Amino acid sequence: MRQHWRRGGVLQESPSRGNSKRRTGEKAGVTVTPIRVACCITELEAGGAERMFVELVCRLDRDQWQPTVISLGTESEPFADRLRREGIEVRCLAVTRRWDVSAVARLAGELKQLAPDVLQTWLYHANVAGCLAARWVGIEPIVTGIRVAEQRGRWRRWVERICTSRASRHVCVSRDVAEFSRSHGSLDAEKLEVIPNGVDVDRFTGVEPMDLGDRGIATGIPVVAWIGRLEPQKDPLAAIEAFGAVVRSDPNCRLVMAGEGSLRGRIEARIEHLGLGERVVLLGRVSEIPSLFARSCGLLLTSRWEGMPNVVLEAMAAGRPVVTRPVHGIGDLVEDGHTGMVVVDDQPAIVGEALLALLADRDAAEAMGRRGRRKVIEKFSLETMVSRYEAVWQREISLSVEREGDAGKG
Numbered sequence: 001m002r003q004h005w006r007r008g009g010v011l012q013e014s015p016s017r018g019n020s021k022r023r024t025g026e027k028a029g030v031t032v033t034p035i036r037v038a039c040c041i042t043e044l045e046a047g048g049a050e051r052m053f054v055e056l057v058c059r060l061d062r063d064q065w066q067p068t069v070i071s072l073g074t075e076s077e078p079f080a081d082r083l084r085r086e087g088i089e090v091r092c093l094a095v096t097r098r099w100d101v102s103a104v105a106r107l108a109g110e111l112k113q114l115a116p117d118v119l120q121t122w123l124y125h126a127n128v129a130g131c132l133a134a135r136w137v138g139i140e141p142i143v144t145g146i147r148v149a150e151q152r153g154r155w156r157r158w159v160e161r162i163c164t165s166r167a168s169r170h171v172c173v174s175r176d177v178a179e180f181s182r183s184h185g186s187l188d189a190e191k192l193e194v195i196p197n198g199v200d201v202d203r204f205t206g207v208e209p210m211d212l213g214d215r216g217i218a219t220g221i222p223v224v225a226w227i228g229r230l231e232p233q234k235d236p237l238a239a240i241e242a243f244g245a246v247v248r249s250d251p252n253c254r255l256v257m258a259g260e261g262s263l264r265g266r267i268e269a270r271i272e273h274l275g276l277g278e279r280v281v282l283l284g285r286v287s288e289i290p291s292l293f294a295r296s297c298g299l300l301l302t303s304r305w306e307g308m309p310n311v312v313l314e315a316m317a318a319g320r321p322v323v324t325r326p327v328h329g330i331g332d333l334v335e336d337g338h339t340g341m342v343v344v345d346d347q348p349a350i351v352g353e354a355l356l357a358l359l360a361d362r363d364a365a366e367a368m369g370r371r372g373r374r375k376v377i378e379k380f381s382l383e384t385m386v387s388r389y390e391a392v393w394q395r396e397i398s399l400s401v402e403r404e405g406d407a408g409k410g
Helices: 048-058 078-085 102-114 124-137 154-163 175-183 236-247 264-273 289-295 310-317 348-360 362-379 382-409
Strands: 003-007 010-014 025-027 030-032 035-041 065-071 089-092 118-122 142-146 169-172 192-194 223-227 254-258 280-284 298-301 322-324 340-342
Touching: 035 048, 035 102, 035 124, 035 382, 048 078, 048 310, 048 382, 065 078, 065 102, 078 089, 102 124, 118 124, 118 382, 124 142, 124 154, 142 175, 142 382, 169 175, 169 382, 175 192, 223 236, 223 289, 223 310, 223 348, 236 254, 236 264, 236 298, 236 348, 254 289, 264 280, 289 310, 298 310, 298 348, 310 322, 310 362, 322 348, 340 348, 348 362
Parallel strands: 035 065, 035 118, 065 089, 118 142, 142 169, 169 192, 223 254, 223 298, 254 280, 298 322, 322 340
Antiparallel strands: 003 010, 025 030
């Protein structure tokens, strides 16, 4: 990869300097300064998109890049501490209302002070606010991060299209999201680029299974995992309904749900109504996801919309098959009958049948899991994801410098 360094305020190109962790140094008598990249995100809560953002920033070559994270959220968000432990500056704007217009002015002030060489935004509100703020203070290039196929109203897509029109590049998390952004979001197809999520396979290798004995699940009882926020987008109530159909045929299995959210009360009421109190376990937030996968037979995904679900990548990295709806991003990951089961008809009984098939034929399920793990190792490493983002930033910075040079000549 080619790099840039600053000399007399002008970006120059240099060969790669290797993997040294120095922040600054000397190269042929020239002071080498890492390229400043401002990374703006809507919030740093413990979600899948946020985790990918943190992995990206933490794994940057710090000899080449000097990242600063700006969150529209608060200091108390869990991923802020991890970033700071990695020596990365984090600035939290504590925006309390998503459509707080003053947030754009505050963000513009931060960007003016930082004067980054490139701005990377991540998630809807950060994309909108970041592009407006950067335009205000003359920061370019801007690279947006589109993480989902936005299903929550045409007006949101209209706002995104208008506000992000000056972005240099829109990085989409999957081919499905890129196509949706082109056809429904009306974004410029020439600015769209696909960079899939990555996963740390080593984190899911040689892991001890989670002990669920204190939750009434003895060793040997088959477990299906459901992992995500208990929010409408993830549709956890659909998982309860589907599992109700499962236990009528196989009362010995268990559904273990990891996550928290606004629907918890409704979920608990539905579990009680269906008489599933002993067969569905709500773990709340869980940090040891690898050990939960090690204890499970597979993953159930019931999301209504996604971009590229990280939890599916993690299940595949753990060697576990996936039963899923055909949401955006799944086509890049799950091959029906090969690495999991894609259930087009999401009626509870039909989803239940897919889960029962998975539980009934363990050899077939394990073979699906092995194929899924092999696919992740070959195509979805974190290293590949990070290097592709770095390449996009390098390219857009070079193009920006060329445009400035052409304008100066004119």
